[in-house]
Amino acid sequence: MTNAARLDQQIRFLVEADKLKAVARRTRLLDGSRFENSAEHTWHLMLLALILREHTTGSLDVLRALEIVAVHDLVEIDAGDTFAYDTAGQSTKAAREEAAADRVFGLLPPDQRDYVRGLWDEFEARVTPEAQFANALDRLQPLILNAHSSGGSWLDQALTRDDVLRRMAPVAQGLPGLWPTVERVVEAFGQNGVLKGSRSTE
Amino acid sequence: MTNAARLDQQIRFLVEADKLKAVARRTRLLDGSRFENSAEHTWHLMLLALILREHTTGSLDVLRALEIVAVHDLVEIDAGDTFAYDTAGQSTKAAREEAAADRVFGLLPPDQRDYVRGLWDEFEARVTPEAQFANALDRLQPLILNAHSSGGSWLDQALTRDDVLRRMAPVAQGLPGLWPTVERVVEAFGQNGVLKGSRSTE
Numbered sequence: 001m002t003n004a005a006r007l008d009q010q011i012r013f014l015v016e017a018d019k020l021k022a023v024a025r026r027t028r029l030l031d032g033s034r035f036e037n038s039a040e041h042t043w044h045l046m047l048l049a050l051i052l053r054e055h056t057t058g059s060l061d062v063l064r065a066l067e068i069v070a071v072h073d074l075v076e077i078d079a080g081d082t083f084a085y086d087t088a089g090q091s092t093k094a095a096r097e098e099a100a101a102d103r104v105f106g107l108l109p110p111d112q113r114d115y116v117r118g119l120w121d122e123f124e125a126r127v128t129p130e131a132q133f134a135n136a137l138d139r140l141q142p143l144i145l146n147a148h149s150s151g152g153s154w155l156d157q158a159l160t161r162d163d164v165l166r167r168m169a170p171v172a173q174g175l176p177g178l179w180p181t182v183e184r185v186v187e188a189f190g191q192n193g194v195l196k197g198s199r200s201t202e
Numbered sequence: 203m204t205n206a207a208r209l210d211q212q213i214r215f216l217v218e219a220d221k222l223k224a225v226a227r228r229t230r231l232l233d234g235s236r237f238e239n240s241a242e243h244t245w246h247l248m249l250l251a252l253i254l255r256e257h258t259t260g261s262l263d264v265l266r267a268l269e270i271v272a273v274h275d276l277v278e279i280d281a282g283d284t285f286a287y288d289t290a291g292q293s294t295k296a297a298r299e300e301a302a303a304d305r306v307f308g309l310l311p312p313d314q315r316d317y318v319r320g321l322w323d324e325f326e327a328r329v330t331p332e333a334q335f336a337n338a339l340d341r342l343q344p345l346i347l348n349a350h351s352s353g354g355s356w357l358d359q360a361l362t363r364d365d366v367l368r369r370m371a372p373v374a375q376g377l378p379g380l381w382p383t384v385e386r387v388v389e390a391f392g393q394n395g396v397l398k399g400s401r402s403t404e
């Protein structure tokens with residue numbers, strides 16, 4: 001492949017990536033004006049990564065973690081954002097996202113296609129510390145937004161505290177220093193009735 | 203400072219950062235639906251950084267470059283996005299952004315405030331290879347969007363080819379492998395009349 005052809009492929013991929021800015025999530029901006037999109041959500045995760053990395057345990061390849069975060073939602077260009085608590089959507093999510101990964105990452109030159117695919121596979125597998133950190137950020141960020149907007153997207157659902165704590169489990173694994181914060185937020189939104197009570201102690 | 207107080211400050215900063223998603227730029231999404239905001243623009247730069255880094259010359263601390271990119275527009279939360287070709291706005295930009303940096307970065311614990319301020323100062327000074335790379339991406343990304351949307355934000359202004367080439371100069375410095383692409387795009391949009399002719403050869 002000539003250098004010009006390689007650069008053309010890279011730019012075609014970067015142009016296609018623009019579509020992630022039009023993928024709406026279920027979380028609203030803190031000003032309530034609209035739903036967040038997956039591109040700005042991803043930027044927010046990268047900022048969380050820089051500011052909160054001290055709360056991980058063990059060593060972390062921060063560059064690798066940022067690379068994983070940067071590409072983790074690109075499959076949504078084709079597959080859309082599947083809401084965390086949408087059971088039907090979750091059952092078809094893997095197949096839809098695999099096909100999206102083939103097409104979207106396939107725009108890149110083969111070596112970069114494989115590299116980015118590897119980043120995304122690593123994110124999905126949640127085995128490495130970097131992937132666990134990235135997944136923790138991906139769960140924590142909407143919790144922070146909800147916590148600072150009177151419940152945010154939680155208000156649209158009849159969720160229990162256990163639903164949210166299960167959803168947040170990757171935070172305990174990838175960013176354990178933030179787990180007490182998660183528990184405190186979930187407890188407060190249980191107390192105020194946004195999250196329903198279904199703890200074993202009730 | 204206790205660990206809890208430190209974490210509170212970090213989260214307050216991350217919550218404040220949400221406002222960058224409401225700062226509109228002059229560039230439109232490729233689907234033409236709306237103006238791009240500075241948060242999703244920043245994510246796009248980070249993706250460009252990962253895909254195009256091979257086109258730099260010399261060695262580059264990619265993590266440092268990504269950190270610089272991640273925070274480079276946060277001052278716009280207070281100062282707004284100053285359009286590149288707005289001469290009056292450019293004259294007051296530095297003072298407005300300095301004040302914004304004091305306030306926004308000042309939400310962080312002192313060590314992180316100083317660290318993030320250092321990243322932003324480095325971006326603005328454009329001396330290190332990482333800052334030059336970040337600035338190159340920041341200029342290149344709207345050019346790519348304009349090139350793939352029939353001229354995009356250039357259509358709103360009576361710009362010459364020289365105006366755009368001057369604006370793009372940081373690409374020649376920080377991402378020289380992309381400079382021929384910049385020249386080709388500017389030439390094509392000169393030929394089709396979107397950019398006015400004012401080259402010395404005319």
